[in-house]
Amino acid sequence: MIEVMVTGAYGRMGREAARTVWDADDMLLAGAVDGRGEGTDIGQLIECGSTGINIENDLEEFLKSKRPDVAVDFTGPQAVYHNALKYLEYGVRPVIGSTGLDAGQIKEIIDLSEKRGIGGLVAPNFAIGAVLMMRFAAEAARFLPDVEIIEMHHDQKIDAPSGTAIKTAEIILEQRGDEYKQGLASEIETLPGSRGGNFSGGIRIHSVRLPGLVAHQEVILGGLGQTLTIRHDSITRESFMPGVLLAVRRSLNLNKVVYGLDKLLFETV
Structure with a gap:
């Protein structure tokens, strides 16, 4: 059995992850950590009755005493970097779904x-x-190198643009090369920011935050007399759980942290 802890277990993504681990035949929910809900039996949050696993609020104390195989982290930008370093310090494999890490922090991890x-x-x-x-x-x-990205998330997401939008722009640049410069050098914004954030090479990223959304993204590519739109919608948070399970299982056979689920799906590590 793979022993898995969930950090950020009180939040919506954390609850879904805890429920998924609890239901998995080859995993054992080893614990739950969050700054909120201390002492709450995780079973109350994932609707599975009493589990005997109460939410704890001290990550380092938990790691010292339990040392699980894997930590699934759905916290936030303020905590995730330091959490990741703690997991590695105690020999726990991190599976991190929180966004907000910058490129330097990811490289350090x-x-x-x-x-x-x-x-x-x-x-x-x-x-x-x-x-x-x-x-x-x-x-x-x-084939259509001019591209803009529109990402849309729920109104509780505090970082913008999303990690998905940044990762999308990065792999597009890898494919087409950064030397391609789209857009007009003389472009004028009468309302600053109205054209979105300029990631690199002219790729614009637009962020939307509204209640009712979960996680959605459109990549719009333009060419002579045509456009192509590629869109993905996560309607519920359950949509993320098959990827979480894959990452937990595959992490046992990796000798370093990798960036992006695509590395596991397409066997590039």
Whole structure:
């Protein structure tokens, strides 16, 4: 049995992850950590009755005493980087779904994990369809290199743009090259920011935050007399769970943290 802890267990994604681990035949829910809900039996949140597993609020104390195989982290931008370093310090494989890590922090996590031989995953998006959307967009950008990204999330998401949008722009740049410069150099914004954020090479990213949304993204590519739109929608948070299970299982056979679920889906590690 794979012993799995969930950090950020009180939140919506954390609850879904805890429920998924609890129901998995080859996993044991080893514990739940969150700054909120201390002392609450996780069973109350995942609707499975009493489990005897109460939410704890001290991550380091939990890691010292339990040392699970894998930590699934759905916290937030303020905590996830320091959490990742703690997992690696205690030999726990991190599976991180929280976004907000910058490129330097991701590199540091990967480098440290490689030194220690500890596998894991940092994934901007765990939905299989979202990973396919990014892959299809990168392929399409070979032929239609002018592209803009619109990402839409619930109004409780505090970081923008989303990790999925950044990852999408990164793989498009890998495919088409950063030397391609789309857009007008003389473009004027009468309302600053109205054209979205300029990621690199002219790729614009637009972020929408509204109640009623979960996680959605459109990649719009333009060419002579035509456009191509590639869109993915996560309607419920359950959509992320097959990817979480895949990452937990595969992390046991990795000797470093990898960035992006695509690395596991397409066997590039």
